[in-house]
Amino acid sequence: MDINDLHPPDDYSHRFFIWHEWIQANGPLTAENVFDYFATSMFYDKQSNNQVLRMQTIHSGLPIENEAEELKRFTGVEFAVVHSQPPTMFIVQKRERLSPDEVRPMAAYFIMNNRIYQSPDVYTILSNRLLTSLHSLQTSLDILRSHRPDYTPRTGFVWPITDPSLPLEITKKRTTEDDAMNVDEASSIAAPKRKVPNSPEAPRRQQNNMLLLNAMRATAAHSKMSLASSAFAASAENLPAETPVTHIRSSATPGPSSQAATPKNVPNAPTTQEPAKVPPGGGKKKRKRI
Structure with a gap:
């Protein structure tokens, strides 16, 4: 060497x-x-x-x-x-x-x-200027990294920019409100959202009421159909029940003879069954004839 x-x-x-x-x-x-x-x-x-x-x-x-x-x-x-x-x-x-x-x-x-x-x-001038520029950039980035604000999911890394023309108290108040907002947004990630009443200062958000309107229309149509079916079932139940007709054929007379008679206290005679109640809108069932 x-x-x-x-x-x-x-x-x-x-x-x-x-x-x-x-x-x-x-x-x-x-x-x-x-x-x-x-x-x-x-x-x-x-x-x-x-x-x-x-x-x-x-x-x-x-x-x-x-x-x-x-x-x-x-x-x-x-x-x-x-x-x-x-x-x-x-x-x-x-x-x-x-x-x-x-x-x-x-x-x-x-x-x-x-x-x-x-x-x-x-060569010396250029190298000196480049080294000076790089040193200044590195120093600036180190200062920015040490004072970088916290990350929020809504806004990311946002620097608090203050207007020097405003009074000091208003600037401090705005900085405090921004910090509180960042804390609330960070806590809302872990905790579920809570409904906050609309304040008069905050602008109201426009809500989409089309889904609610369609649901109300469907409910009204369904209620009309249910009312019609229940009225029809009630009118069917109020109709008089038909009495069964029994044909008695005598063995002495060869010719066919029919006589309408109402059986009285016949033990073996079949009894009429009441129609089963159906739910509203189910329609009317056919009765069995004996």
């Missing part, structure tokens, strides 16, 4: 540089002395072409008149001030020179209010 994996080199992306003594000794930053101030920071590379050019002219004591033109003679890493807005804003670019007319940017640094910062790359 490479030791750099455990201890990666510091890129100074989370640090800044400021030197108050240098500012007090040399005055505020300008386009001429800003690079000298940048060269004292930890962002400056001592092996860059700028340092090589300075070492070549350090013994002669002559200042470098045009450093940008002199750096075109070299190839490699160099620094250049690409934007100057004294005394508050400066941008220094680190780049690799491939030819006198071709360079490739490597990093950027900005100086703001005498503080030198390293500008982050696009």
